[in-house]
Amino acid sequence: MNKDLSKDIIDKIESEKIEPKSKLNFIFKDYFIWFLFALSIVIGSLAVSVLIHVVKIDYNSFSMLQIGFGRKIFMIVPYTWLLCLVVFITVAYYYLKHTKKGYKINPYLIIVISVIASIVFGSTAYVLGAGRTVEDVAYRHLPIYDMIADQKMKLWHDPESGRLMGIVTGKTDDSYLLIDLKKEQWTVRYNEELPLKKKVRLLGEIINQGEFEVSSHLDFRQGKFRMPMCERKEECVRSIR
């Protein structure tokens, strides 16, 4: 070994004016990692709150459909929020591992802690109404979320199977006029009130060409879905207000 290693190192420290980093630097870094961990848990929790909100509403509507259990589950699972939860639990895991003592904790325990924390805080956030608020914000500001949700809703539309979805455009003495997702006009017979200029989901059966008899109806979750008949999202939003 080079006998002058220590001299070389000291010379380098002096010539390059190397100084120990300040203590504050390390304290800040440590707190910042904890902050990122907490932020990941908060976002994961919000994802859980929306997840509960979406599942609850979709379960109520999809459970009315006469479709197989597997397909029902496939339609109810909110993949976007589930993916969001998985992503932020992974991020939380990453940051907790990078705290000073994080490496001492069993990785599985970290995942369990993150999942439990997200579920507990997420359920609380749901009770406080965060689920609905966050989903509303997602619809307004994330076009991709709107598109994904719209695609999911399209699965719901199948007049031959007794499911009709569209916007109520007018009313006559004994029926309503409705434009469906494919821009086709329907005469809808229903002995209850339907909201005008709003999107609805109807259950019933085709009684004639372009004529649908409704047994029950469901409102849209948010009433802000982009509809194909609208050129721009703003028009759709305006049209349903």
Added chain:
Amino acid sequence: MAQKPKIENLTDEKLVKLTLKDQNFFVYIINRYEGKLAAYIRRISNFSKEDIEDILQDVFIKVYRNLNGFDVSLKFSSWIYRITHNEVISRYRKTKKIAKMSQEINDEILDKIVDEVDIEKDIDGKQVGKTIGQVMNEMDLKYKEILVLRFIEEKSYKEISDILRKPEGTVATMINRAKKQFKKIYEQRFK
């Protein structure tokens, strides 16, 4: 009147505090760890003498820069071994050199490994280092390193946990797997 303790007798932690006040004390830290860390690097790698000196220089500069970040709940030796481990891994990634162990293994170390791994010592004394070295060279780096830390550097599970930043339970599992891999390679090659 109380006598001042000799610098050689000061704890690592005390030396760190002194170095933060006066950089000249850093020489004592370097002198204390230079040999141990050089041997550790040699045992887990096939880096040349010059490479090892370069790594050591980088390690000590990094240690100096990060002295304020030293977590006093750890042993200083665990912290400096961790930095060295990281530097060696980073150097591997840069040079893509295959980790090979030098054959500095004596009978005492062999006995420890043989006892732990539960194999019969039926090799000639002169062949001891070479045989163990050959087996170790065929092992995965992570398993080889953990055997080196446990049986050659004689670190405790807690120290290894702090050096490799893994939970103690994972360290125990890795040591068991490392022993199994050692035994398997040994039996394939020398039985």
